[in-house]
Amino acid sequence: MPALDPADLAAAIAAAWKTIAGGHWSAVRDLAREDIAFVEKSAVHLADDLVHGRITQEQAALERDDMIESLRGLQDVLAVEGKILAQDLINSALGIIGGAVNRAVGFALF
Amino acid sequence: MNSRTLHRPAPAILALLCLALAGCAVQFVSRYDEFTDRALHDLHIRTNEFIARASATRATYAESVPFYEEAKATVRAIRTRAELQADNQNEINQLVALEDQFERLEAKHRLGPLRPSLAGSLELGFRKLIRIQLAKKRSVRLLRESSPSPAA
Numbered sequence: 001m002p003a004l005d006p007a008d009l010a011a012a013i014a015a016a017w018k019t020i021a022g023g024h025w026s027a028v029r030d031l032a033r034e035d036i037a038f039v040e041k042s043a044v045h046l047a048d049d050l051v052h053g054r055i056t057q058e059q060a061a062l063e064r065d066d067m068i069e070s071l072r073g074l075q076d077v078l079a080v081e082g083k084i085l086a087q088d089l090i091n092s093a094l095g096i097i098g099g100a101v102n103r104a105v106g107f108a109l110f
Numbered sequence: 111m112n113s114r115t116l117h118r119p120a121p122a123i124l125a126l127l128c129l130a131l132a133g134c135a136v137q138f139v140s141r142y143d144e145f146t147d148r149a150l151h152d153l154h155i156r157t158n159e160f161i162a163r164a165s166a167t168r169a170t171y172a173e174s175v176p177f178y179e180e181a182k183a184t185v186r187a188i189r190t191r192a193e194l195q196a197d198n199q200n201e202i203n204q205l206v207a208l209e210d211q212f213e214r215l216e217a218k219h220r221l222g223p224l225r226p227s228l229a230g231s232l233e234l235g236f237r238k239l240i241r242i243q244l245a246k247k248r249s250v251r252l253l254r255e256s257s258p259s260p261a262a
Contacts, residue, residue, distance in 0.1 A: 023252045024245075031241060035234065042230030049227045059218045059228055066214050066231035070238075073207050076200035077241045083138035083197075084249045090136045092253060 004104045009097060016092040024085040031077060039067060140195035142246035146188055150243065153184050154236045157229075164224045171219045178216050185209045204239050211235045 046063055049055045102108050160177045163169070189205040192198050211232045218228045 020252045023248055027241070027245060027248065035237060038234065038237065039230070042227065042233075045227040046230065049225050054223075055225050055228060056222050059221050062214065062218050062221075063228045063231060066211065067234065070207070070211065070231040070234040073204055073235070073238055076203050077238050077245075080139055080200045080242050080245050083200075084245050087136055087138045088249050088253055094135060095253075 004100055009100055012096045012100075013093045016096060017089050020088045020092055021085065024081055024088070028078065028081055031074070031081075035074065039071065042067065138197060139246065139249075140192075140198040140201070142243065142250055143191070143195065146191060146201075147243040147247070149184065149188050150236070150239055153181060153188075154240070157181060157232065157236070161224060161226055161229050164219075165226055168223045170223075171216065174219060174224070178212060182209055182212050185212065201239070201242050204235065204242065208232075208235045208239065 043064075046055075046060055050057065050060045098109075156177075160174070160181075164174055164177075185205060185208050189202060189209070192202050192205055215224075215229055215232050218224070
């Protein structure tokens with residue numbers, strides 16, 4: 001029967017956490033890069049339409065306010081990313097420990 | 111038996127072991143829901159088609175009312191489903207915001223012809239909800255990839 005080795009478990013958990021954290025980190029990085037770039041591009045199009053008389057000042061002002069309001073909502077996306085990261089880290093550790101315990105006892109206890 | 115084995119496990123490992131023994135898988139965010147993801151994707155496509163068409167044809171607000179009514183009803187239906195799932199408040203917040211954004215697009219359209227540049231904030235609203243769906247989907251995949259092999 002294989003022994004439960006905390007050092008081996010810790011190493012396995014660390015490796016799993018690296019994969020999980022890396023995946024979530026690239027998502028947060030993309031969120032910052034792509035969405036901020038999108039807002040910049042939108043502002044340029046808005047200004048261009050206004051300058052060329054394709055939209056009114058009133059319409060442009062409403063869209064500017066809406067864009068600011070919409071940016072505030074990014075906190076919900078970041079909150080979900082953070083919660084899922086914590087959830088995935090904990091559950092992966094539980095999975096690894098459960099698997100090690102199962103191997104140690106010789107049957108699927110968890 | 112190795113001296114590092116069960117005799118003196120690290121406190122963190124011990125704490126996690128206790129959780130495992132209690133059979134606890136934690137869940138801080140509701141699970142990925144394929145229906146929600148697909149419904150949002152369909153509404154996003156329909157909205158982009160509408161904006162392109164309304165901009166090209168200079169459609170009036172009055173001509174566009176059926177689209178707005180249908181879009182808001184779709185968001186409300188998605189929201190109802192989201193509200194039935196536990197730990198889903200951030201997504202619900204964004205669905206409420208999306209319905210508001212459709213109403214604000216209507217307000218801009220009432221003032222004159224619609225242009226894609228007036229729908230950037232609405233697009234950002236969709237992007238946030240899509241990112242939430244992707245985060246939930248990624249969670250399922252990452253956990254599978256990082257899971258140990260099953261018990262021997």
